[in-house]
Amino acid sequence: SAVISQKPSRDICQRGTSLTIQCQVDSQVTMMFWYRQQPGQSLTLIATANQGSEATYESGFVIDKFPISRPNLTFSTLTVSNMSPEDSSIYLCSVVGVGGLDEQYFGPGTRLTVT
Amino acid sequence: SQQGEEDPQALSIQEGENATMNCSYKTSINNLQWYRQNSGRGLVHLILIRSNEREKHSGRLRVTLDTSKKSSSLLITASRAADTASYFCGFPDQAGTALIFGKGTTLSVSS
Numbered sequence: 104s105a106v107i108s109q110k111p112s113r114d115i116c117q118r119g120t121s122l123t124i125q126c127q128v129d130s131q132v133t134m135m136f137w138y139r140q141q142p143g144q145s146l147t148l149i150a151t152a153n154q155g156s157e158a159t160y161e162s163g164f165v166i167d168k169f170p171i172s173r174p175n176l177t178f179s180t181l182t183v184s185n186m187s188p189e190d191s192s193i194y195l196c197s198v199v200g201v202g203g204l205d206e207q208y209f210g211p212g213t214r215l216t217v218t
Numbered sequence: 219s220q221q222g223e224e225d226p227q228a229l230s231i232q233e234g235e236n237a238t239m240n241c242s243y244k245t246s247i248n249n250l251q252w253y254r255q256n257s258g259r260g261l262v263h264l265i266l267i268r269s270n271e272r273e274k275h276s277g278r279l280r281v282t283l284d285t286s287k288k289s290s291s292l293l294i295t296a297s298r299a300a301d302t303a304s305y306f307c308g309f310p311d312q313a314g315t316a317l318i319f320g321k322g323t324t325l326s327v328s329s
Binding site: 104107109134136140144145146148151193195197199205206207208209210211212214 | 249251253258259260261262263266306308311315316317318319320321322
Protein backbone atom coordinates (compact mmCIF):
# COMPACT_ATOMS: atom_id res chain seq x y z
CA SER A 104 0.00 0.00 0.00
CA ALA A 105 0.97 3.68 -0.10
CA VAL A 106 1.63 6.12 2.72
CA ILE A 107 -0.47 9.19 2.05
CA SER A 108 -0.27 12.32 4.15
CA GLN A 109 -2.50 15.35 4.14
CA LYS A 110 -1.93 18.79 5.56
CA PRO A 111 -3.57 20.28 7.51
CA SER A 112 -5.37 17.49 9.33
CA ARG A 113 -8.04 19.94 10.43
CA ASP A 114 -8.78 23.62 10.33
CA ILE A 115 -11.40 26.13 11.34
CA CYS A 116 -11.79 28.93 8.84
CA GLN A 117 -13.91 32.04 8.48
CA ARG A 118 -16.34 32.38 5.65
CA GLY A 119 -15.01 34.13 2.60
CA THR A 120 -11.46 32.86 3.07
CA SER A 121 -9.64 30.09 1.20
CA LEU A 122 -7.76 27.01 2.38
CA THR A 123 -5.25 24.91 0.48
CA ILE A 124 -4.97 21.24 1.37
CA GLN A 125 -1.85 19.30 0.46
CA CYS A 126 -1.61 15.61 -0.37
CA GLN A 127 1.73 13.81 -0.48
CA VAL A 128 2.29 10.17 -1.46
CA ASP A 129 5.45 8.21 -0.69
CA SER A 130 5.59 6.62 -4.14
CA GLN A 131 4.64 7.47 -7.69
CA VAL A 132 1.02 6.76 -8.51
CA THR A 133 -1.00 6.68 -11.69
CA MET A 134 -3.99 8.68 -10.57
CA MET A 135 -4.91 11.05 -7.78
CA PHE A 136 -8.41 12.09 -6.77
CA TRP A 137 -10.08 14.48 -4.36
CA TYR A 138 -13.27 13.58 -2.50
CA ARG A 139 -15.56 15.42 -0.15
CA GLN A 140 -17.48 13.84 2.71
CA GLN A 141 -20.13 16.08 4.18
CA PRO A 142 -21.24 15.40 7.77
CA GLY A 143 -22.96 12.05 8.06
CA GLN A 144 -22.73 11.42 4.33
CA SER A 145 -20.84 9.19 1.96
CA LEU A 146 -17.93 10.28 -0.22
CA THR A 147 -18.45 12.37 -3.33
CA LEU A 148 -15.80 12.72 -6.00
CA ILE A 149 -14.77 16.33 -6.59
CA ALA A 150 -12.21 15.86 -9.35
CA THR A 151 -9.39 13.84 -10.84
CA ALA A 152 -6.06 15.61 -10.43
CA ASN A 153 -4.14 15.33 -13.71
CA GLN A 154 -0.40 15.77 -13.78
CA GLY A 155 0.63 18.80 -15.77
CA SER A 156 -2.86 19.69 -16.95
CA GLU A 157 -6.16 20.94 -15.65
CA ALA A 158 -8.10 18.70 -13.30
CA THR A 159 -11.22 16.91 -14.48
CA TYR A 160 -14.18 18.02 -12.38
CA GLU A 161 -17.35 16.14 -11.61
CA SER A 162 -20.76 17.61 -12.13
CA GLY A 163 -21.48 20.22 -9.51
CA PHE A 164 -17.85 21.13 -8.89
CA VAL A 165 -16.00 23.93 -10.67
CA ILE A 166 -12.42 25.03 -10.95
CA ASP A 167 -13.04 28.51 -9.57
CA LYS A 168 -14.33 27.05 -6.33
CA PHE A 169 -11.97 24.07 -6.07
CA PRO A 170 -8.73 24.77 -7.93
CA ILE A 171 -6.46 21.74 -8.02
CA SER A 172 -2.81 21.34 -8.85
CA ARG A 173 -0.72 18.24 -9.49
CA PRO A 174 2.82 19.24 -10.37
CA ASN A 175 4.25 15.70 -10.22
CA LEU A 176 3.33 12.05 -9.64
CA THR A 177 3.41 12.22 -5.84
CA PHE A 178 1.86 15.56 -4.85
CA SER A 179 -1.41 17.44 -5.28
CA THR A 180 -3.21 20.37 -3.71
CA LEU A 181 -6.89 21.23 -3.42
CA THR A 182 -7.98 24.76 -2.59
CA VAL A 183 -11.41 25.46 -1.21
CA SER A 184 -12.10 29.05 -2.22
CA ASN A 185 -14.42 31.70 -0.83
CA MET A 186 -15.62 29.31 1.82
CA SER A 187 -19.10 29.17 3.29
CA PRO A 188 -20.43 27.00 6.14
CA GLU A 189 -21.74 24.55 3.51
CA ASP A 190 -18.12 23.72 2.70
CA SER A 191 -17.64 22.22 6.14
CA SER A 192 -16.65 18.66 5.32
CA ILE A 193 -13.86 16.14 5.38
CA TYR A 194 -11.72 16.40 2.26
CA LEU A 195 -9.82 13.29 1.24
CA CYS A 196 -7.25 12.63 -1.40
CA SER A 197 -6.88 9.17 -2.84
CA VAL A 198 -4.51 7.43 -5.21
CA VAL A 199 -4.53 4.51 -7.61
CA GLY A 200 -1.66 2.71 -9.22
CA VAL A 201 0.67 2.00 -6.35
CA GLY A 202 2.96 -0.70 -7.64
CA GLY A 203 0.82 -0.89 -10.76
CA LEU A 204 -2.13 -2.26 -8.80
CA ASP A 205 -5.81 -1.32 -8.98
CA GLU A 206 -6.40 -0.70 -5.29
CA GLN A 207 -7.44 2.83 -4.38
CA TYR A 208 -5.97 4.16 -1.17
CA PHE A 209 -7.05 7.19 0.83
CA GLY A 210 -5.27 9.79 2.87
CA PRO A 211 -6.27 10.51 6.48
CA GLY A 212 -8.49 13.41 5.45
CA THR A 213 -8.69 17.10 6.30
CA ARG A 214 -11.57 18.10 8.54
CA LEU A 215 -12.67 21.59 7.60
CA THR A 216 -15.08 23.70 9.63
CA VAL A 217 -16.22 27.01 8.23
CA THR A 218 -17.73 29.52 10.65
CA SER B 219 -27.62 7.59 -10.46
CA GLN B 220 -24.57 5.37 -10.30
CA GLN B 221 -24.49 5.48 -6.54
CA GLY B 222 -24.57 2.13 -4.86
CA GLU B 223 -26.83 1.12 -2.06
CA GLU B 224 -25.76 -0.52 1.15
CA ASP B 225 -27.81 -2.25 3.74
CA PRO B 226 -28.34 -2.22 6.52
CA GLN B 227 -27.61 1.45 7.19
CA ALA B 228 -26.87 0.58 10.80
CA LEU B 229 -26.05 -2.66 12.56
CA SER B 230 -25.59 -3.32 16.27
CA ILE B 231 -24.20 -6.62 17.50
CA GLN B 232 -22.42 -8.17 20.45
CA GLU B 233 -18.77 -9.09 20.47
CA GLY B 234 -18.21 -12.52 19.02
CA GLU B 235 -21.16 -12.34 16.64
CA ASN B 236 -20.82 -12.13 12.89
CA ALA B 237 -21.70 -8.98 10.96
CA THR B 238 -22.90 -9.00 7.37
CA MET B 239 -23.36 -5.93 5.25
CA ASN B 240 -24.46 -5.76 1.65
CA CYS B 241 -23.76 -3.51 -1.29
CA SER B 242 -25.61 -3.24 -4.59
CA TYR B 243 -24.66 -1.35 -7.72
CA LYS B 244 -26.24 -0.61 -11.07
CA THR B 245 -23.63 -0.85 -13.81
CA SER B 246 -21.13 -3.45 -14.99
CA ILE B 247 -17.90 -3.27 -13.03
CA ASN B 248 -14.49 -4.90 -13.16
CA ASN B 249 -13.84 -4.72 -9.44
CA LEU B 250 -15.35 -3.62 -6.14
CA GLN B 251 -13.51 -2.44 -3.05
CA TRP B 252 -14.51 -2.38 0.62
CA TYR B 253 -13.30 0.18 3.14
CA ARG B 254 -13.55 0.92 6.85
CA GLN B 255 -13.77 4.42 8.30
CA ASN B 256 -13.32 5.14 11.98
CA SER B 257 -14.86 8.28 13.46
CA GLY B 258 -14.69 10.46 10.35
CA ARG B 259 -11.07 9.70 9.58
CA GLY B 260 -9.61 8.44 6.33
CA LEU B 261 -10.78 5.26 4.65
CA VAL B 262 -8.82 2.10 5.30
CA HIS B 263 -8.72 -0.29 2.36
CA LEU B 264 -9.96 -3.75 3.27
CA ILE B 265 -10.38 -5.87 0.16
CA LEU B 266 -10.57 -5.56 -3.61
CA ILE B 267 -12.55 -8.26 -5.38
CA ARG B 268 -12.50 -8.57 -9.15
CA SER B 269 -15.44 -9.35 -11.39
CA ASN B 270 -14.09 -12.82 -12.14
CA GLU B 271 -13.88 -13.67 -8.43
CA ARG B 272 -16.83 -14.86 -6.39
CA GLU B 273 -15.29 -14.84 -2.96
CA LYS B 274 -12.21 -13.48 -1.23
CA HIS B 275 -10.90 -13.76 2.31
CA SER B 276 -8.64 -11.64 4.46
CA GLY B 277 -8.31 -12.66 8.10
CA ARG B 278 -11.78 -12.37 9.66
CA LEU B 279 -13.19 -10.73 6.55
CA ARG B 280 -14.99 -12.51 3.75
CA VAL B 281 -16.21 -10.68 0.67
CA THR B 282 -18.48 -12.14 -1.98
CA LEU B 283 -19.41 -10.74 -5.36
CA ASP B 284 -22.39 -11.75 -7.48
CA THR B 285 -22.14 -9.94 -10.79
CA SER B 286 -25.43 -11.37 -12.03
CA LYS B 287 -27.24 -9.73 -9.11
CA LYS B 288 -24.89 -6.72 -9.07
CA SER B 289 -24.29 -7.16 -5.38
CA SER B 290 -21.51 -7.78 -2.91
CA SER B 291 -21.40 -8.66 0.75
CA LEU B 292 -18.85 -8.17 3.50
CA LEU B 293 -18.85 -10.62 6.39
CA ILE B 294 -16.89 -9.93 9.54
CA THR B 295 -16.63 -13.01 11.70
CA ALA B 296 -16.17 -13.04 15.47
CA SER B 297 -16.63 -9.27 15.73
CA ARG B 298 -14.66 -7.22 18.21
CA ALA B 299 -15.36 -3.82 19.74
CA ALA B 300 -12.51 -2.48 17.59
CA ASP B 301 -14.56 -3.34 14.48
CA THR B 302 -16.94 -0.52 15.38
CA ALA B 303 -16.79 1.77 12.35
CA SER B 304 -18.53 2.70 9.12
CA TYR B 305 -18.03 0.38 6.18
CA PHE B 306 -18.26 1.49 2.56
CA CYS B 307 -18.21 -0.28 -0.76
CA GLY B 308 -16.73 1.51 -3.75
CA PHE B 309 -16.94 0.60 -7.41
CA PRO B 310 -15.50 2.22 -10.54
CA ASP B 311 -17.32 5.07 -12.23
CA GLN B 312 -18.23 5.02 -15.91
CA ALA B 313 -14.71 6.05 -16.84
CA GLY B 314 -13.42 3.10 -14.87
CA THR B 315 -11.05 5.21 -12.82
CA ALA B 316 -12.44 6.86 -9.68
CA LEU B 317 -14.68 5.06 -7.22
CA ILE B 318 -18.31 5.73 -6.47
CA PHE B 319 -19.43 4.95 -2.93
CA GLY B 320 -22.54 3.68 -1.32
CA LYS B 321 -23.97 5.36 1.75
CA GLY B 322 -22.21 2.97 4.06
CA THR B 323 -23.14 0.74 6.96
CA THR B 324 -22.45 1.90 10.50
CA LEU B 325 -21.45 -1.08 12.62
CA SER B 326 -21.51 -0.94 16.39
CA VAL B 327 -20.00 -3.85 18.32
CA SER B 328 -20.62 -3.84 22.03
CA SER B 329 -18.65 -5.80 24.59
